[in-house]
Amino acid sequence: xxxxxxxxxxxxxxxxxxxxxxxxxxxxxxxxxxxxxxxxxxxxxxxxxxxxxxxxxxxxxxxxxxxxxxxxxxxxxxxxxxxxxxxxxxxxxxxxxxxxxxxxxxxxxxxxxxxxxxxxxxxxxxxxxxxxxxxxxxxxxxxxxxxxxxxxxxxxxxxxxxxxxxxxxxxxxxxxxxxxxxxxxxxxxxxxxxxxxxxxxxxxxxxxxxxxxxxxxxxxxxxxxxxxxxxxxxxxxxxxxxxxxxxxxxxxxxxxxxxxxxxxxxxxxxxxxxxxxxxxxxxxxxx
Ligand code: 13P
Numbered sequence: 001x002x003x004x005x006x007x008x009x010x011x012x013x014x015x016x017x018x019x020x021x022x023x024x025x026x027x028x029x030x031x032x033x034x035x036x037x038x039x040x041x042x043x044x045x046x047x048x049x050x051x052x053x054x055x056x057x058x059x060x061x062x063x064x065x066x067x068x069x070x071x072x073x074x075x076x077x078x079x080x081x082x083x084x085x086x087x088x089x090x091x092x093x094x095x096x097x098x099x100x101x102x103x104x105x106x107x108x109x110x111x112x113x114x115x116x117x118x119x120x121x122x123x124x125x126x127x128x129x130x131x132x133x134x135x136x137x138x139x140x141x142x143x144x145x146x147x148x149x150x151x152x153x154x155x156x157x158x159x160x161x162x163x164x165x166x167x168x169x170x171x172x173x174x175x176x177x178x179x180x181x182x183x184x185x186x187x188x189x190x191x192x193x194x195x196x197x198x199x200x201x202x203x204x205x206x207x208x209x210x211x212x213x214x215x216x217x218x219x220x221x222x223x224x225x226x227x228x229x230x231x232x233x234x235x236x237x238x239x240x241x242x243x244x245x246x247x248x249x250x251x252x253x254x255x256x257x258x259x260x261x262x263x264x265x266x267x268x269x270x271x272x273x274x275x276x277x278x279x280x281x282x283x284x285x286x287x
Contacts, residue, residue: 002100017282023231059097077287103133137172159198175208241269
């Protein structure tokens, strides 16, 4: 059964580790992530962007697929199904479809509108026992076509949003979605510490988990980050493994045209990436 992310994140915050959010795009990705989480006894969050939701035939399809897998694969570790960077309308649609966790990204609104919309969703999510992530200070890079500037969040605004009663808060601390440019200055721990001081015990979320050096990820976790989002790195490893398989010509031999065979190396590559990240985040054995 899908669970809210609240309990797993509070435990992670107290235990000084982080739960990974891995974004899904299709059945193979979802299966690989769930298999790895179960094998390593790690809690996990499956992230779904609005674009990926559309690609997978809508939120109801995603909920049906994930619930089916939890049952058929006999998954025992805690799994949350989480809308990633949702609009207000997307959040309502995912709540209706059966997601167990929601991110409302109101970071592009003026703070008062972000507060108003987030408050509405706090009410609805509380009633239904769902976890809610809010964002302050846009994360740089591309979020489903929206380009952010990699800002650092204003700690006072973070407090305003945290005080509404959200479960977790994503605050921009110089992190960027996708690959980091060579001249990236690294995470702003000064911002992270200032945000933490304002929001107290609230679990913090680090977006843009692809390519942040391990020591920076670990330092962020030690300063209150309890959830780290990873998307691009799974895409890169899936694409590289698939490309290699095709270039080696194996797909042309024997049963190489079989989609189950063609997609298998990519699925294995995702498992390896997820394992590596769970090791880095310290979540193995914490289910
Ligand atoms: P990356 O694509 O950089 O791993 O970021 C993922 C993310 O933050 C999803 O919200």
